[in-house]
Amino acid sequence: MSRTFVGMPAFPRAAEEAVQDSQLRFNLRKATHTIRGRRAAVVDEVPDWAAMRAAGKVVKDDVLRNLERYLLQVEEAVTRAGGHVHWAADAAEANAIVTRLVEDTGHREVVKVKSMATQEIGLNEALAQAGITAYETDLAELIVQLGDDLPSHILVPAIHRNRSEIREIFQENMARWGRPAPDGLTDEPATLADAARLHLRERFLSTKVGISGANFVIAETGTLVVLESEGNGRMCLTLPETLISVVGIEKVLPTWRDLDLFLRLLPRSSTGERMNPYTSTWTAGVEGQEFHLVLLDNGRTRVLADEVGRQALRCIRCSACLNVCPVYERVGGHAYGSVYPGPIGAILTPQLRGTASELDASLPYASSLCGACYDVCPVAIDIPEVLVHLRARGPHPAGERAGMRAAGWVFSRASRLRGVQRVMSRMRRFVPRRWLPGPGSAWTQTRDVPAVPAESFREWWEREGR
């Protein structure tokens, strides 16, 4: 079964390993640069993108501010239309609910649409414990599942793999999961996609239970919305007799008409297309299907309680922030140790999971604070603001705290600053460019110490300024 992120080392150590992998860096650079170019082109096409982005922010803020009312509306509308609504406080409860629902159908196999929520709760592993096999049907998720690997990107989970690696994974592992890879499989993307089509076709036609997440849930009507490209989503949403959707409580949109705005914001931001090839919307069970909606908290109400951090719940999982992030581009998704990698993961994961583990405590530092993520975010999440907020909340080493206190003392009075500057410029010969002693050594391992100037700006001004 697939591995999980449990027990990952803290970000700096995981990142250090990842940046040594030149193949990974090459794959990532190519992929992120391609997709950011595409996004920029289709966003530039929209004359009022800034206004749309501002409206997206307001709509999601309204959802978060009035979440109780909207959730009750969702429950009422889905139930009225003939669906069943379940509430899950945490991952264990959500997994137990889904497992029981699958067991009630009498089937032992399920087909899955790629879903961040079910990955977040480790649903596949929980189902396996109960003897139920979950088949991932998104091509990238299939590559990850067959390769006994972990996803590394929100939108393209196998972004770290190149075509020859994918060919090997198909040849070695398809047979274990069902139809083997065809003979003479090449590493042409079209041929590989064909192999996946054949491998999954019988599965789609015979499996009676489908599991999905949702991009949006409309409070007013109880309608669920899934955006995708390949058609595997349509297969899983359409053909099974029972459909179970696991959806985070923050995914609500107030009204049907709000979908207009979000269908504009999401595809352009995520895949860089005007529209993704397929979008499915359904309201409870349609065409004779049995429908269950599992509303998932799993830490979201804790995020909601943080006045600065709650904006992370506006996220519509487009992954634009990953594709522009200089840190993500070099280390890839695995180093973040979470299903939510990149800038959004650096703020969402430690809020959802808490900062008890060394890894989660290190995530707010997995950023250069350059702000590119904020610029591209279609719902204007100020990721740098939340990063700094989370850093301030976390524990700091005694040396750093003492240093900050000392700096505060110096900066609080001009005469002190002047005195310290004088002393520093006299002693500039003795400040090493590298290899600072003590706690400073960690800093100078990867950076030079800036040279101390011979005189301060104030001194220069007094001498020359008139």
Add this chain to the structure above:
Amino acid sequence: MSSSRDRILAAVRAAVAGAPEVPSAGPHEWVRPSGGLLELFVERLRDYRAVVHVVPAEEVRATVAEVLGERRVVVPEGFPPDWLPSSFLRDEPPLSVVELDRVDGVVSTCAVAVAETGTIVLDGGPGQGRRALTLLPDYHLCVLTDNQIVPSLSEAVAALDPHRPLTWISGPSATSDIELNRVEGVHGPRTLNVIVATRRTTAPDSP
């Protein structure tokens, strides 16, 4: 013992207690594409590598026959009789998924089409059938009239009924999961063929 539902709702309430109300976003009015909707729709569809034909209404039947060639297609209930190909299968009684998997293609109408994004939307109405029909066969031919084309997603969302199962289609099935190379067709129809019947002056037949 309180249920998870009550606990989650109580936590939600407590989390935002005292937070200021969010100013209303108001109705959204976005810049619409101007100029020829038909031309834009066709251009955007072709951008997705869909095969598009624009013909006068009276030539639709001949064009349908021509593009289908020898294909064995299924046609949903309610497809306009004027446009029917010479031979076809009906989904009545409903074909099994295995039978559907074996047919060469499907022919349908749509509920609305969006110029700005090159999207057609199916709502299960007359001539469109259940969702599986346009999904399992490898080839999909959609026939629509030019007055079904609306400028942007706003008009489409406004016109559609959320209580019907909707399928929004923009080009054929595609994936970019392998080194971000776009490959048409993984699980849905690998070919999307669209015929637009031009008859701007009259309303579309309501079959």
